Amino acid sequence: MKIVVAIKQVPERDAPVHIAAEGRWIDEGDLNYTINEPDAYALEEALHLKEKVGSGEVIVVCAGPERVQSTLREALAKGADRAIHIEADDLGSRDTLGIAQILAEAIKTESPDLVLTGLQSDDLGLGQTGVVLAELIGVPHATIILQVEPSGDGIKVKRELEDGWFQHVEMPLPALLTIQSGGNKLRYATLMGIKKAKTKELKTVAAAASSGAPSITLERVYLPEKQKKTEMLTGSPAEVAAKIVEKLKFEVRVL
């Protein structure tokens, strides 16, 4: 089974985020980057699937400036067989469609059986790239997938619905899946993996120039504004207790 995993490099979770001077993006100067978490799970699922099937190839694809190569190398160290780096320094000026287009172009030439992506990115969280990508390469897709099982000529997937419900779907191949975090245990890059990764192929391809102006542009980027709200509950202790329980249940949702 030939599997392509489209991954994205994002700032680390605890990175000190500062808004850039023009207010349209964050200051990238002192950021450390890492693999987007759902993409890490997508890679894990791909590696698992390959181990389960017993044969195949896992190819990781990532678009971005030169720095994304470190993330690709890490994916190779974890067990991916090949990597494709789509060189693009202007990701910020491309919208979802624009990014899906350059990914689709690279993926089409591989004609894989299965394409996996994370269901959304940790930085922008739009959750569209995978779906648009499926449309562009012309394969069926399923979103928010926790598990993939090979089944006959196709696959069987477990989709997460709301409230603890799951949907099991059988799909033909080729297909595209967007993977939810937490379906697997992530592996760590091992010394053996790093040493093997040195000899694996990392191909760099140029991204096609963006076709026309993006349909979506970022107007303003800002840090979440903190709000403090105080509400006094009145009544007898029993009433107050009942109100607290209700608020904890339905507003704070911790019960």
Place this chain on the structure above:
Amino acid sequence: MVREVLQVAVVARMSAGSVPLLQLPAPHPPSRLAEPGQFSGIESTFLALLIFVSAGLFLWRFGPILCTILRSKKAPSFSLSPLGGRVWNFFWEVLCQGKVIRQRPLPGLAHAFVFWGFLAFAVVSLNHLATGFSLGFFPPTSIVGRFYFVFAAVWALLVAISIAGLFVRRFFVRPVWLGEKLSYESGFIALLIFLLMVTYLGAFFVADGSTAAKALWWVHTLSLLVFLPLIPHTKHLHLVLSPVTVFLKNDGFSKIPSLQGDEDFGLVAGKDLTQIISLQTYSCVECGRCTEHCPAANTGKVLNPKEIVLGLRTYLNEFGPASDTALLTESRIASPDNPPAKYLSMKAAFECTTCGSCEYQCPVGIQHLPVIIGLRRGATNTGAWEDSYGTKLFLALEKNGNALGMSSTERDKFVQKQGFPIFDGSQEYCLWLGCMGGYDPKGREIIADFARVMRYLGTSFGVLKKEKCTGDPARRLGNDLVFQTLAESGLKTFEMAKVQKIVAICPHCVRTIATDWREFGVAPEIEHHSEFMARHKDRLPKQTGDSIVYHDPCYLGRYRDIYEEPRAVVAQAGSLVEAPRSHERSFCCGAGGGLVFLGEEQGERVSHVRAEELVSTGADIVGTACPFCNTMFRDAMSAVSEAPPKLLDIAQLTARALPASESQGPQPF
């Protein structure tokens, strides 16, 4: 004098009264060994044949073992220097039997007598066999002979008594550490040794050239020749190998060798076992001292250090030293070559707290830690070890640079709040916070109190602006990628900051920086805060009243040989109480070897066993010198006791008596 001793010996033997030969009238005073008389050509030929068979059997069994050892991988890092240390080890541990006696005095002494007796007998036995060819070179009638054979007789008596004692211990007292299965071979060999001694002593009471003398001679000879081929097959192989093992063992405690080249990931398969490891494996005498002191084995875990060593031996016997078959089972990469549940288990390897009791105790020079950590390296570096806690820890170390997985900004906030100056080269010490000191609430209290002590003493210090874990848990769990990355980054940080001297509250940090980092560069001089405070103890306030039981952390005691310094600090803060197991026999808290990060342990907890022991001393305070021990006992003591004693680090013990003004905040340096 010698004569008197011998007479006592004679009385002792007579009273045993079981050897009829002794009742024969003594034709010469029992102060000289009887000679067996002339040997006929047939007798000599028969003897030669026996010797040939015995030696042949010995070589037939010993040859393959020697081959296995020699065919094992040569360790590139092995070097005979420093020779002085090796000679000393040989002198103390082999010739003096220092370790054997010190850690198990009574059986140790009995063993030592047998050993020294064997040495005394070397020339006697040689002469004994030579006599059979009428080539005796050491006549008992000569002046030297008269003295020497009596001297050997004294030893024979001591050996006989000792071996009888050891026999009683093995077959009737039956210490659990010797294993559940009775070793009848050991009993048989004890019998042979006893027979050797009795037949030797008997020859003092018979006439020269008598039938009795000849009979004794033959029984003695046969015992010797039966004993010889039994050596390679049993644990008595240690007779041959352990002196070599003790001499050749790697210097340094828990010395982890560097990985060589692109194909070395630790101990993955037989081909990764070095000659030293193979030699150590075959030297094991199965005394079980390692297991007796192992915190995992004592709390019902799978790990049993003796079985690790014997498991390697079984592996080598079956697969040989060039095999590709995995040493550890239960690996992700299962294959026909890797049968399940055989030999060494992955589970056992990862239950080790790396407390080092086994390695410290071993009387035959086996170094368990490089083996256990080597097995872990083989499993972790190749991804064969699957553990969600382990993965979480490694990812935290990779991403956050600390074992607790917290954001480094948390450390920045703490440093700012405490008003710790940033190290800029003008201060004497760089105060190393470590993961516990920088992120853990209790560890932070310890660091804050130690900073107060330093301020009180007027010692200038600064902390690093950014600090990452030393890589200790990664190193002990066998993740060389993470360890190397952290070690290199740490060395660079110290170099950039121009640090000359470091002081730290965590023995794990101290050990890792001082010893394990050497693989990648030279770290500045580092010491543990107990060493620092002990140096200044006369200037620290003297407190009275509280009784304090001190717990020796493994990484400070056995790893660094620091026992008295923390005790000096404790003694300054109250009256020192010793735990039932202390100093080099201290029992682990259960946190080491990265285990503190691997989730809840199964079965009885190591920390509870130790906490109970500490609480049972009745001391008012439990004094610790390691933030990991501290955190383990905090939970354990409240679980084992309703009114647990206070739990304080030695820095806190000291700081609580400092004048209040010292705690008002930082003083400008």
